[in-house]
Amino acid sequence: MGKMKIKAKEKGGVVKVKAMFTSVMADKEEAEKKKIKPEFFTYIVAKANGKVVFDATTSGFMSENPLLKFSFTGAKKGDELEFTLTDNNGKVTTGKKKIK
Amino acid sequence: MFKLDRKLITIGMTLALSTTLSVAAASTACIPGVYKSKPGAIDGGVIYPRENGVYTAYRYNTQSTKGVNFGRTPTANEIKAWDVDARPDGKGLPDGEGSVEDGDELFDAQCAVCHGDFGGGGKGYPQLAGGNQAKDKNGVVITLKNQRIKPGMDAPKRTVGTYWPYATTLFTYIRDAMPYAHPKSLTNDEVYALTAYILAQNEIKIDGQEMDDEYVLNKEKLMKVVLPNKDGFYPVIDGPEGPANVKAFFADRAKNIGMGTRCMKDCKDPSSGPGEKGLPAKLMKIKYEMKDVVPPYAFGKDLPPETDAGSVSKGEKLYDSSCKLCHGNDTMGAPRVGDASAWAAVMKKGMDKVLVNAIKGTGGMPPKGGNTDLSDADIKTIIEYMVGASK
Structure with missing residues (x-):
């Protein structure tokens, strides 16, 4: 699994976030076709200052290397945005990025 | 006058035609490379040799370039503007x-x-x-x-x-x-x-x-920077060995480009190709046929078989084509299909008599309604339909 690509920018109190994660996002059916192990994120959560700002329950419906975009308020420049990804095999990945 | 000279003209035409043909045949044989496939040519096609044993699929101009004006030497500024690569x-x-x-x-x-x-x-x-x-x-x-x-x-x-x-x-x-x-x-x-x-x-x-x-x-x-796929290209064209690598690569086209001679006859015959040692013939079959199509492909070319089942019975069909013109309405004086009283009167005579009348004709009705191609059994089917539809 490659590194997480996260971009968070604050402007006028609103933080705009773009993030791209590396995963084949292959559900059971697709994995069977490609003869690989099923691998997809089941839960994506983003926290700023320990507070949840975004969460989603996901599955193979998302494309390979999914791209997320969202915005939230209540954080300032220099705060840390942390993504935690859980996949169907129980693997947990985290990635951090400072808000600019 | 034309009649007189006809023989002469014919002889003249024949002579001229044969001359043209022979000249054409001779000139075809003279052009180097044309219609003369050599082993190893791409896709069994025409090849044009160049120097060093290299050949191309296109005609190579061997004319002398002596005396051709190729322009002038570029200025330093022109070279500077052109030389921008890294x-x-x-x-x-x-x-x-x-x-x-x-x-x-x-x-x-x-x-x-x-x-x-x-x-x-x-x-x-x-x-x-x-x-x-x-x-x-x-x-x-x-x-x-x-x-x-x-x-x-x-x-x-x-x-x-x-x-x-x-x-x-x-x-x-x-x-x-x-x-x-x-x-x-x-x-x-x-x-x-x-x-x-x-x-x-x-x-x-x-x-x-x-x-x-x-x-x-x-x-x-x-x-x-070293990119991951740096060594993923062949032949290696960089460095002083580059041209030699390219030459060696293209010298063996059949192996490196994967193109050989085209099979033009006896391709199906197992003994024509590598089939001699029990291997398949030169003719390749499609390995993966498309089968997963819904509905499946149909290969037959005839129409689907006609069935008696359905809303239209055989009797109705025959009635429509042969009897409806008169029996479809009251104007012709024939008992109309759907008119219950008219048909009740007809059927009083009994089915056998009605059938005989229909086959031989009665009153204004011609034998078999004018369509003599119908068999007696067909007539019976039609009458049964007409009676059934008029109750």
């Missing part, structure tokens, strides 16, 4: 520097609209980052070997990280051709920043160092 070893790169972070800003403003966020690709525009960089034991990027037509496999993604051999061309390409709408509008520093950003998105390491946001790329560092 070599893989970094020669020709201009000075300048740019950070990944600056490149990020520029990319979002000018490039992401087509190439997608993080260079992930957009509709109809090239993907710059992503793709699987994993290699097999020979150092070949695995997904690049995938066939697009094979189901259940990812098509090869040809990004900077998985496909490009040299990073210096990334710099020159962006500088000369990008952004698409207004090329050559970026400064050298901006181009360095964009190059740094794209390399960072592909997770390229320079001198073992990861490219984070603060990483600043310049001429010296760009020269050190």
Whole structure:
């Protein structure tokens, strides 16, 4: 699994976030076709200052290397945005990025 | 006069025609290479030899170029304007520097609209980052070997990280051709920043160092970049051995390009090709036929069989074609189908008598209603239908 690509920018109190994660996002059916192990994120959560700002329950419906975009308020420049990804095999990945 | 000369004209025409034909035949034989396939020619076609045992699929001009005016020597400024490329070893790169972070800003403003966020690709525009960089034991990027037509496999993604051999061309390409709408509008520093950003998105390491946001790329560092697919191309054209490599590669076309002679006769015969040793004949069959089609392909060419089942019975059909003209309405004086009282009166005579009347004709009705092709059994079917429909 490659590194997480996260971009968070604050402007006028609103933080705009773009993030791209590396995963084949292959559900059971697709994995069977490609003869690989099923691998997809089941839960994506983003926290700023320990507070949840975004969460989603996901599955193979998302494309390979999914791209997320969202915005939230209540954080300032220099705060840390942390993504935690859980996949169907129980693997947990985290990635951090400072808000600019 | 024409009649008189007819014999002469005919002889003259024959002579002229035979002369033309023989001249044409002779000239065909004279043209070197035409219709004379040599073993090893691409796809069994025509070849044109050049020097050093090399041949091409196109006619090679052997005329002398002596005395042809090729123009003048370019001026130093003209050469300077033309000589803008950067070599893989970094020669020709201009000075300048740019950070990944600056490149990020520029990319979002000018490039992401087509190439997608993080260079992930957009509709109809090239993907710059992503793709699987994993290699097999020979150092070949695995997904690049995938066939697009094979189901259940990812098509090869040809990004900077998985496909490009040299990073210096990334710099020159962006500088000369990008952004698409207004090329050559970026400064050298901006181009360095964009190059740094794209390399960072592909997770390229320079001198073992990861490219984070603060990483600043310049001429010296760009020269050190080694892209994963650098050795994925053949023949090797770089270096002093390059031309020799290319020559050796094209000398054995059948092996390296995979094209041999075309089979033109007895291809189905197992003894014509490699089939002599129990191997299949030269004729190749389609390996994967398309079967999973709903509804399945039909190969027969006849119409579906006619069935009596359905809303229209045989009797009604025959009635429609032969009897309806008179029995369909009251104007002709014949008992109308659907008129219960008229048919009750007819049937008083009994079925046998009605059948005889219908076959032989009665009153204004011609035998068999005028259609003598109908058999007696058909007539009975029709009467049964007409009686049934008139109750």
